[in-house]
Amino acid sequence: MIWMLGLGASAGACVRYFLTNLIKKHVKGSFPLATFFLNVSGALVLGFVVGIKLKTLPYAILGTGFLGGYTTFSTFNTELFALLDDHNYRMAVLYGILSYVIGISFAFLGFMLGQHLIG
Template structure:
């Protein structure tokens, strides 16, 4: 429900070809997951929040569908940018989240 609401809000503010909504959702999910790992909460809580909540919040299948659509529609520049920002930004934000979580 959270992802769906956020997606609707982002698409209303930033319509167009670039998949901003999925990018924001997945990058924020990477940051939060990194934070949970760095915070080192109880394993059961970590599994519930990381796998359960964030697993439902983030979306790998939509990301790949959007990549395929950009490529198939010959938006090659957007395809490359989306892939690089998603993968690179996800790794970077997970690391930032990890560092933030370790400070608590």
């Protein structure tokens, strides 16, 4: 099982790397849109995965593995503190608040969609 979890995490990290570069190539600005998109979309999918009540192994591969590699709390914090270090306080507050509020909202939305699907 541990190897499957590692493969899921590797795949999630590869998708994160690809999407981060794609978004940064096409979207410029000080708002860290790539990390924001990855974390919010990951929250939506994880909420859905929890909502449909996957069995242990598929949950470990997708929820813990893939989505653990796909989302990135450490990059979120690094970017948040980089904005603060650049004295871009307004953007830092906006990024922090939006990340938490929309992330939690999307996790709830995904959960509700999953519950409705199996309901």
